[in-house]
Amino acid sequence: MLIRYKKALEKIAMGLLSFMPNEKDVKKLTETIDSYENDDHWVLYLWKKNEEYIGIVGLITDEHNNATIQHVSVVPSYRGEGVAKEMLQEVAELGQYQSVRATDETRAFVQKCINCIDEKADD
Helix, strand or coil: CEEECCHHHHHHHHHHHCCCHHHCCHHHHHHHHHHHHHCCCEEEEEEEECCEEEEEEEEEECCCCEEEEEEEEECHHHCCCCHHHHHHHHHHHCCCCCEEEECHHHHHHHHHHHHHHHHHHHC
16 A cells, blocks of 8 residues: 655655665655655655555656655555555545656666566466
């Protein structure tokens, strides 16, 4: 289930974002979280399965309501189970965004997750 970020989830969000290659540094993580909290164009969602937060997807929106996936991450023990695909599908189905696309940084991860899921479906 997709949950919109709120301040009470800050530490969980920072932990999930830390799985991103460019978000390892605590200072960088703090700056990123501050952007999601203070910039209306930055939108962060956490993915909750049962009672555990296991994924995160962060978007930047433009004036035309197009969303660009800036961050997408899944707890390592849940990777390969379709979590990223579910998160991204639910973001697209929210109906809030004209389009949803990836950045150069997130594109490879998004494609890899989708390809792994497609391959498992073929087994």
